[in-house]
Amino acid sequence: MKPSFDPNLPIYTQIVDWFKQQILGGELRPGEKVAPVRELARDLGVNPNTLQRAMSELERDGLLYTERTAGRFVTNDSDLIASLRQEMIATIVQKFLAELTALGCSTADAVQLIKEFGGEIDE
Amino acid sequence: MLAKLIRLDLRFAYKKFLTMAALILLLGIVAPYAKIDILSVGLAIVFTVTFAVIPILCVWLVVQHFERNLFGHEGYLMFSLPVSASQLLLSKLITTLIWFNLMLLAAVGFIALLLRVNMPLIDLFRAAFTWDVISYLLKSLLLVNANALPIILAIFMGIALSTVAVRNRKLGTFWGIATAAVGIALFVWICIQTGGWQYLNVMAGDQAVITITVAAAQGINLAIAAVFCALFFGITTYIMERRLNLA
Amino acid sequence: MSEVLLEVKNVSKRYGHNMALQNVSFDIGADRIVGLLGPNGSGKTTLIKIVNALLADYEGHVSVCGHRPGKESKKLVSYLPDKMALPTWLTVSEALDLYNKFFTDFQLTRAHGLLDTLKVAQNKRIGELSKGMQEKLMLVLTMARRAKLYVLDEPIAGVDPAARDLILSTILDNFTEGSSILLSTHIISDVETIFDDVIFLKEGQVNLLGEAETLRSQYGKSIDQLFREVFKC
Numbered sequence: 001m002k003p004s005f006d007p008n009l010p011i012y013t014q015i016v017d018w019f020k021q022q023i024l025g026g027e028l029r030p031g032e033k034v035a036p037v038r039e040l041a042r043d044l045g046v047n048p049n050t051l052q053r054a055m056s057e058l059e060r061d062g063l064l065y066t067e068r069t070a071g072r073f074v075t076n077d078s079d080l081i082a083s084l085r086q087e088m089i090a091t092i093v094q095k096f097l098a099e100l101t102a103l104g105c106s107t108a109d110a111v112q113l114i115k116e117f118g119g120e121i122d123e
Numbered sequence: 124m125l126a127k128l129i130r131l132d133l134r135f136a137y138k139k140f141l142t143m144a145a146l147i148l149l150l151g152i153v154a155p156y157a158k159i160d161i162l163s164v165g166l167a168i169v170f171t172v173t174f175a176v177i178p179i180l181c182v183w184l185v186v187q188h189f190e191r192n193l194f195g196h197e198g199y200l201m202f203s204l205p206v207s208a209s210q211l212l213l214s215k216l217i218t219t220l221i222w223f224n225l226m227l228l229a230a231v232g233f234i235a236l237l238l239r240v241n242m243p244l245i246d247l248f249r250a251a252f253t254w255d256v257i258s259y260l261l262k263s264l265l266l267v268n269a270n271a272l273p274i275i276l277a278i279f280m281g282i283a284l285s286t287v288a289v290r291n292r293k294l295g296t297f298w299g300i301a302t303a304a305v306g307i308a309l310f311v312w313i314c315i316q317t318g319g320w321q322y323l324n325v326m327a328g329d330q331a332v333i334t335i336t337v338a339a340a341q342g343i344n345l346a347i348a349a350v351f352c353a354l355f356f357g358i359t360t361y362i363m364e365r366r367l368n369l370a
Numbered sequence: 371m372s373e374v375l376l377e378v379k380n381v382s383k384r385y386g387h388n389m390a391l392q393n394v395s396f397d398i399g400a401d402r403i404v405g406l407l408g409p410n411g412s413g414k415t416t417l418i419k420i421v422n423a424l425l426a427d428y429e430g431h432v433s434v435c436g437h438r439p440g441k442e443s444k445k446l447v448s449y450l451p452d453k454m455a456l457p458t459w460l461t462v463s464e465a466l467d468l469y470n471k472f473f474t475d476f477q478l479t480r481a482h483g484l485l486d487t488l489k490v491a492q493n494k495r496i497g498e499l500s501k502g503m504q505e506k507l508m509l510v511l512t513m514a515r516r517a518k519l520y521v522l523d524e525p526i527a528g529v530d531p532a533a534r535d536l537i538l539s540t541i542l543d544n545f546t547e548g549s550s551i552l553l554s555t556h557i558i559s560d561v562e563t564i565f566d567d568v569i570f571l572k573e574g575q576v577n578l579l580g581e582a583e584t585l586r587s588q589y590g591k592s593i594d595q596l597f598r599e600v601f602k603c
Contacts, residue, residue: 005563007592007595010586012583042539042543045542045563047582048403050563198455199424204444205472205473366427368425
């Protein structure tokens with residue numbers, strides 16, 4: 001559960017990415033309560049202010065929201081989650097294809113490769 | 124806070140002092156049985172030696188405790204407590220007086236126990252419990268305490284000073300001892316000059332075997348002791364507050 | 371951020387010809403975790419001793435919550451020395467009692483809880499505990515106070531990675547809201563993610579000072595890597 005951070009990059013962007021992955025991947029469910037900053041900071045071994053900064057960014061993106069007394073929650077807006085998920089998938093696939101194209105693979109080759117390697121991963 | 128400090132200081136050192144007091148009394152009890160006739164050298168000599176050795180032993184233990192507790196590793200704890208330097212020093216001084224008087228009491232007990240061969244303890248107590256004897260003892264006790272204080276403080280001052288030169292321990296120790304010695308010498312010299320202290324020779328035949336100093340001019344003696352206490356206390360507090368350098 | 375908890379201004383300390391500290395200046399505001407980083411002998415402990423009034427003979431200006439280091443500042447600062455300062459014949463619960471008596475901000479129940487979590491036996495004498503356990507006890511005593519500033523001198527030196535995680539989570543879990551931490555260390559990897567700000571101390575001088583995240587994006591390097599570059603022989 002605990003992610004490992006690359007200390008060569010700013011920590012807070014890595015926290016944001018990790019949370020996005022958790023939410024979009026369904027690890028954190030819509031409406032689920034998020035642990036308090038202090039507790040999370042301890043569990044992740046990061047600075048509380050850094051974590052707070054990441055949380056604020058996720059709130060700005062609409063993935064988290066705060067209820068004044070109850071705490072912080074994952075958004076209930078499943079449309080938002082779905083669309084961000086699509087966006088993320090699209091970005092990854094586009095990047096993947098771009099890299100393969102640069103190596104001279106056609107889209108058809110790529111599909112073939114995915115079938116081959118995907119089978120290995122599924123097993 | 125001072126009361127808490129004193130309790131802490133007593134807890135830090137009580138085992139050593141109680142053990143020593145017990146050993147002294149034990150010697151007093153055992154000596155007559157063991158046919159060690161200490162008294163044969165003469166009561167006056169036993170008296171003087173007892174009252175010279177035991178307080179010195181006591182001061183030695185106090186000095187050890189002072190140095191380790193304030194300027195050794197434990198100093199990191201003591202100087203982190205929310206108390207002032209003068210409170211730390213005052214607490215050390217008060218506990219020292221408590222130990223010092225406990226040791227004097229042990230010395231009295233030791234001599235009484237030796238004397239029980241010649242005179243049953245009950246008769247000794249009966250003889251001692253007269254107003255004259257008690258008032259004399261109390262007065263002596265006051266003078267002994269008053270004159271011990273500046274000497275103890277001079278030693279504390281020397282120890283505090285010796286720790287200032289943290290990178291050169293030997294030089295620091297030299298200055299510490301020198302300062303304490305000069306302080307004590309100055310105090311004694313002024314006491315003698317002003318008639319605060321006077322010699323009393325204990326004679327064996329026509330030879331002075333032992334010289335006891337007694338306070339003749341008691342008022343002057345107390346005043347001088349007070350001035351020296353204030354001086355040494357002030358200097359030591361200044362060092363602990365402004366020149367401290369824990370190793 | 372407006373409140374300055376620790377102000378160090380042009381502080382120098384000389385031992386004979388040797389400058390232990392030279393013109394060191396920095397501020398620590400509220401709610402910050404600050405790493406004081408440098409190899410052994412760089413002046414970290416000297417600086418920390420000055421902040422805690424264990425070293426009073428220095429040049430420059432130090433202010434802890436508006437107080438010169440002394441009796442008042444000691445009420446507000448919780449200090450973990452790099453030496454075993456407790457007498458070894460005290461039992462663990464007597465040590466707790468001592469802190470409870472002298473520090474009004476000490477929380478006894480919290481301390482008991484922490485000792486249980488860290489598995490420190492309470493009925494033993496301190497001398498009977500292993501060195502690691504003694505260090506944990508000192509940490510518990512320090513973190514069970516509700517202080518304004520925590521000054522921790524090498525809390526993770528000489529412990530294995532598992533204990534390191536436990537010590538760090540104890541620190542992160544227990545420092546008071548709005549208070550700050552000054553933590554000195556010469557081991558940076560595994561720890562650097564907890565710092566807001568870092569101060570590099572090299573031969574008694576501030577070599578680099580800044581927000582950890584800013585430094586990471588500015589140099590594209592970890593604090594650990596920056597440290598290795600600054601202090602390479």
